[in-house]
Amino acid sequence: MASRWPSGEGVPDFQEQLAPLWRMAERFGRRRLVVAAVAVAVLFWLGSGFYVVGPGERGVVLLFGRVVGQTDSGLRYRLPAPFQQHHVVDIASVRRAEVGFRTDRGGIRPVPGESLMLTGDENIVEVQLFVQYLVRDPVKFLFRARQPELALHSAAEVALRSAVGQNTIDYTMTDGRVEVQDRVRQQLQDLLDLYGTGLVATEARLLVVDPPQEVQEAFHDVVRAWEDRERLIKEAEGYAEGVIPKARGEAVQAVRNAEAYREQRLIRARGDADRFERVLVEYRKAEAVTRDRLYLETIDRVLPKTRTVILDGQAERGGVVPLLPLGQFFGTAAAPKPNANPAATPPATTGGR
Numbered sequence: 001m002a003s004r005w006p007s008g009e010g011v012p013d014f015q016e017q018l019a020p021l022w023r024m025a026e027r028f029g030r031r032r033l034v035v036a037a038v039a040v041a042v043l044f045w046l047g048s049g050f051y052v053v054g055p056g057e058r059g060v061v062l063l064f065g066r067v068v069g070q071t072d073s074g075l076r077y078r079l080p081a082p083f084q085q086h087h088v089v090d091i092a093s094v095r096r097a098e099v100g101f102r103t104d105r106g107g108i109r110p111v112p113g114e115s116l117m118l119t120g121d122e123n124i125v126e127v128q129l130f131v132q133y134l135v136r137d138p139v140k141f142l143f144r145a146r147q148p149e150l151a152l153h154s155a156a157e158v159a160l161r162s163a164v165g166q167n168t169i170d171y172t173m174t175d176g177r178v179e180v181q182d183r184v185r186q187q188l189q190d191l192l193d194l195y196g197t198g199l200v201a202t203e204a205r206l207l208v209v210d211p212p213q214e215v216q217e218a219f220h221d222v223v224r225a226w227e228d229r230e231r232l233i234k235e236a237e238g239y240a241e242g243v244i245p246k247a248r249g250e251a252v253q254a255v256r257n258a259e260a261y262r263e264q265r266l267i268r269a270r271g272d273a274d275r276f277e278r279v280l281v282e283y284r285k286a287e288a289v290t291r292d293r294l295y296l297e298t299i300d301r302v303l304p305k306t307r308t309v310i311l312d313g314q315a316e317r318g319g320v321v322p323l324l325p326l327g328q329f330f331g332t333a334a335a336p337k338p339n340a341n342p343a344a345t346p347p348a349t350t351g352g353r
Helices: 014-047 138-143 148-165 169-173 177-195 213-285 287-302
Strands: 050-053 057-063 066-071 074-077 084-090 095-099 101-104 107-110 116-118 124-135 199-210
Touching: 050 057, 050 084, 057 138, 066 138, 084 138, 095 101, 095 148, 116 148, 124 148, 124 169, 148 177, 148 199, 169 177, 169 199, 169 213, 177 199, 213 287
Parallel strands: none
Antiparallel strands: 050 074, 057 066, 057 084, 095 124, 101 107, 116 124, 124 199
């Protein structure tokens, strides 16, 4: 089939026909692209005001460099820069400072320039201090002091040298160790407040308190002797605490026994007195009978295991003294028969076993 436009002649040029339309669309498209780009940039600029404050952190918002507020944890918004800026400070994490040593991967490395110091009795001692601290005021921590953590390290060294220089080496190494720690922490906190660092020292602990290496063993012997002395004192005090209450208890028991014996003797004496008064009344009624009765009771009490029989030589009386019922007192004592020979019976004799 033959072409209607041989040799390409008579073919319409669509590009030339659409050129005005492309020029018009290009002119309007560039404007929209610019507007869209500006809109996206504005959105990004406004979105830069969002920031996140994590748990245990505090946000500080500044307006043209001036603090205007603090924010707690969460998603927060501020005006984009350059109007407002923000800083996030961790106030919950416990931080540490090391004076006299450094901790690295190889272990603990002493720093002689910081650890060696002079005591009150002019002895050289090596001291290593460990400090724990927190950020209490984020605003002061950020803007009041330059490098507040470096200021804390220097203040801790100053407080440590001051406390050690006020005591002897023996006191610092032994029973004054806790007092030195407390004094260092208090003086360190005073310096931190004076410098306006916004930090608070929660703990100051002495890790090492040793004399120089040349005389270290001799000082350790002194410390061990002091510890032995304290141990012996504690053992003696414990022994005293065990013996003294026991002795006091025995003394109280002896006093109570004496009081009980006294009361017993008083009661017995009152009973004896009452008994004597009763016997006296009976004696006045019948003196002879009472004397004989007392005599027989005394004999029975003095000779409890003696078998006693009292006989009378007069047969008409039956051979037995009719004052006391001998069958009741002696049980086995038997009276002689009435038809016994009077001549064979001795007058009022007392027989033994």
